[in-house]
Amino acid sequence: MATQYEISGTTAKGIAGSVERGVAEGALAPGVALPPVRRLADELGVSPGTVATAYKELRQRGIVVTRGRGGTVVAPAPAVASRRPPKVPAGLRDLAGGHPDPALLPALLPPSRLSPGARSHRSxxxxxxxxxxxxxxxxxxxxxxxxxxxxxxxxxxxxxxxxxxxxxxxxxxxxxxxxxxxxxxxxxxxxxxxxxxxxxxxxxxxxxxxxxxxxxxxxxxxxxxxxxxxxxxxxxxxxxxxxxxxxxxxxxxxxxxxxxxxxxxxxxxxxxxxxxxxxxxxxxxxxxxxxxxxxxxxxxxxxxxxxxxxxxxxxxxxxxxxxxxxxxxxxxxDTRALVARARETYALRRTALAGELGARGIASHAVSGMNLWVPVRDESAVVNGLRSHGWWVAAGARFRLASGPGVRITAAGLAPADAARLASDFAAVLGESEATYGG
The missing domain is CATH 3.40.640.10 (Type I PLP-dependent aspartate aminotransferase-like (Major domain))
Known part of the structure; x- marks a missing residue:
């Protein structure tokens, strides 16, 4: 869409500065299209090359992006912090963090040989x-x-x-x-x-x-x-x-x-x-x-x-x-042996939960790693429903760009005996919300 902000300047630096001011002041919002090069050149009485140079500088600085036939637009505001997961409510079993089981990690002790003195290691x-x-x-x-x-x-x-x-x-x-x-x-x-x-x-x-x-x-x-x-x-x-x-x-x-x-x-x-x-x-x-x-x-x-x-x-x-x-x-x-045991344990826990979910008609994806991805129709309904049963799982929204909804369950600390209870609660939640699983 065309912008109402009037870009000014007679040099590439001046034009780029005018666009940057418009972005900083909010007059040029993320996604707003800038005028085509030749049109802006005619409006400002400069050569198309001058405008093209200004747009190139703006692209290099991340202020605008070029989207092919979509033209040059103001860049989306960059994230300044990661989308942190919500805090785990008190009293819930945390299956959302993606962390390993602390019982399967070695003790961290400082090495006996410490770096002596203050010196640079750049060389x-x-x-x-x-x-x-x-x-x-x-x-x-x-x-x-x-x-x-x-x-x-x-x-x-x-x-x-x-x-x-x-x-x-x-x-x-x-x-x-x-x-x-x-x-x-x-x-x-x-x-x-x-x-x-x-x-x-x-x-x-x-x-x-x-x-x-x-x-x-x-x-x-x-x-x-x-x-x-x-x-x-x-x-x-x-x-x-x-x-x-x-x-x-x-x-x-x-x-x-x-x-x-x-x-x-x-x-x-x-x-x-x-x-x-x-x-x-x-x-x-x-x-x-x-x-x-x-x-x-x-x-x-x-x-x-x-x-x-x-x-x-x-x-x-x-x-x-x-x-x-x-x-x-x-x-x-000893650490290598502990890591081998962790590898076997995580595989057992992951496959146990996938099997319990599958036995209740709930498909999941868990070929490797510590997590399971379970497609659902309504992420919020499942997360809140499992919360009422004492479980805390991760809504899939923060993992997705264009893919369908789901929830992520970290099985690293979930013993097989607990997997059956979680799967039963999951099935109950799907029934309570009347969601068509995988829809």
């Missing part, structure tokens, strides 16, 4: 022995491990990679439903999320192909334990996705293997399939401790250089004390 930001552990860790699953780097958690790493590779207004293909913190991160960076549907085998190739045709500059997905849907790449799905991605060599591929060791499924990575720009991300928060804000990545050399260059200019390096802690846990035999 050697990564512990060589931890690098070797990471190379063995990801390499065992078929991920090329020549180039590795570290960050302060998976979101930190993904956010840094996207910020150095893309510009505000660029489009990113995102899983739908997908991890809400990633969806919010993309918005906060001034990027545009393009939804790509998922199923039990992961992100869908045909939908990804359409997103690539629409001009996305990056794609972010999980190869297993997809959150919240639980999908896991099959070999056929991996091969199909690799074929789609090879046809778009300039697109950055971000493979987020966030639950690796406790996903309960093998990794079928696309990173070894001849891609040019890629990064495989892993964190340890799901099996070593939620307070260990550390992530590792294997990637192509260009991505490594760009990520590490930005890291050195900001935080500089990941704490060597934290790296020592991670190294100690990852090389400890």
């Amino acid at each position: 050697a930001p990564r512990l060589a022995r931890l690098e070797e552990v990471v190379r063995d860790w990801v390499g065992a699953d078929g991920v090329p491990a020549e180039h590795v780097t570290f960050a302060h958690g998976a979101l930190d790493l993904v956010g840094r990679v996207l910020s150095v590779e893309l510009r505000p207004g660029d489009a990113v293909a995102m899983e739908d439903p997908g991890y809400h913190h990633l969806l919010d991160l993309v918005a906060a960076l001034g990027l545009r999320a393009v939804p790509v549907a998922v199923d039990d085998a992961g992100i869908r190739p045909d939908d990804l192909r359409e997103a690539l045709r629409a001009g996305v500059r990056a794609v972010v997905f999980s190869p297993r334990a997809q959150n919240p849907y639980g999908g896991c790449f099959s070999a056929d799905r991996r091969d199909a996705l690799a074929g789609v991605l090879r046809a778009a060599p300039e697109v950055l591929v971000v493979e987020n293997d966030h639950a690796s060791e406790v996903s309960g499924a093998p990794l079928r990575t696309v990173t070894g399939a001849g891609l040019r720009r890629w990064v495989h991300v892993r964190t340890v928060s799901k099996f070593l401790g939620t307070d260990l804000r550390w992530a590792a990545a294997a990637c192509d050399p260009v991505t490594l250089a760009r990520h590490d260059g930005r890291l050195l200019l900001t935080s500089g390096w990941v704490s060597h004390l934290l790296q020592e802690t991670v190294h100690g846990l990852m090389t400890d035999a």
